[in-house]
Amino acid sequence: MPKVIRGFVRAVDAMNRVIGRFAMYLIFAMIGVLLYSSISKTFADPALWTLETAQFLMVAYFLLGGGYSMQLDAHVRMDLFYSRWSPRTSATMDALTIGFLIFYLVFLLYGGVSSTLYALEYGETSYSSWSPPMAPIKIIMTVGVALMLLQAIATFFKDLASARGETL
Numbered sequence: 001m002p003k004v005i006r007g008f009v010r011a012v013d014a015m016n017r018v019i020g021r022f023a024m025y026l027i028f029a030m031i032g033v034l035l036y037s038s039i040s041k042t043f044a045d046p047a048l049w050t051l052e053t054a055q056f057l058m059v060a061y062f063l064l065g066g067g068y069s070m071q072l073d074a075h076v077r078m079d080l081f082y083s084r085w086s087p088r089t090s091a092t093m094d095a096l097t098i099g100f101l102i103f104y105l106v107f108l109l110y111g112g113v114s115s116t117l118y119a120l121e122y123g124e125t126s127y128s129s130w131s132p133p134m135a136p137i138k139i140i141m142t143v144g145v146a147l148m149l150l151q152a153i154a155t156f157f158k159d160l161a162s163a164r165g166e167t168l
Helices: 002-026 026-043 052-062 066-071 087-123 135-164
Strands: none
Touching: 002 026, 002 052, 002 066, 002 135, 026 052, 052 066, 052 135, 066 135, 087 135
């Protein structure tokens, strides 16, 4: 593989590793918010912001960690034929099927950018009684999809190299 592709794959892997490891700790923030919510509902007036904040944290956790999860090959895979194939055949099929994922992520990114620009331009807020601005979470969602797209492209190059009998 060319040096540029090797550099791209290393850079994307490093970026998703750092962001994914940060995102792992968002689960603790979400648990803290939900714990506070439970306590406040029991002993005081319930806070309006807790449920939606927990949802936003879960979205950030899920989408920012997606690329890292793909990098670790931790996604769910149906193993009907896959375990019987040789490593080269598996890599060839992975390279083929990841093309569909890249196609899907491009459209998802387009929609995310469009939705984020709308939220920024019109000051979109949630329809809840707390009514927080939606732009921050939409920016996080768009960044998460972009990171996943970059990791899918890097994974495609890794699979292509494996199918050719090379290591990347």
